[in-house]
Amino acid sequence: MANVEVSLKEAMTAIDGALGAALVDYTSGMALGTLGGGKELDLTVAAAGNTDVIRAKVRTMEMLGLQDDLEDVLITLGGQYHLIRLLRSRSGAGLFLYLVLDKGKSNLAMARHQLRRIEAELEL
Template sequence: MANMDVSLKEMMAIDGAIGAAVVDYSSGMALGTLGGSKDLDLQIAGAGNTEVVKAKLRTMESLGIQDTIEDILISLSGQYHLIRPISGRGGKGLFLYLALDRARANLAMARHSLRAIEDKLDI
């Protein structure tokens, strides 16, 4: 079991990582952040991506989809943004958020690493 600080450090160790956060999507508040830059305010990104998660959950409910979101990928010209809702051990209502430099990241490996980090995270 890893705590939030350890998990954020592991997220930032993923190749190409530029910012990481654990976000409560009921409030939009980032519970913890690491990295970021003047061009990537993780508090604002967490709040904005909360709306993405809520919209997808509402759409799934409207369509009657009885499934869970593994992750949401937003591809920008220079970055990948991964959103991974936490499914276990008291993490309901939280998601992992990872911004990656597209030129340095391996998307498949980043998704794999994020899944492993989620599995070890104890909130």
């Protein structure tokens, strides 16, 4: 089992094209940990903004009466993928992993696979 810091390091090193990673509490919008990013990618701001994305999707699913789990949300930009993966464990309720990838250097299917593996090993 891995803690937050180890999990974020794993995301940044094991996933090709990773530019930044964060663990986010979507009830508060606070990033519980970040790694990577930089001047052009403020992970704290992105964490807060993507909290609104998750809240809106959860609300929409409730309004539609969908009785299913939200696994992940993909946002595709011209040069980047933004992948948001909700944690499924009881201790991870209300949290998501946020990963930003360089579109030209990453493999989206492999990134999703690796993020699921990192989630499974994350201990909170």
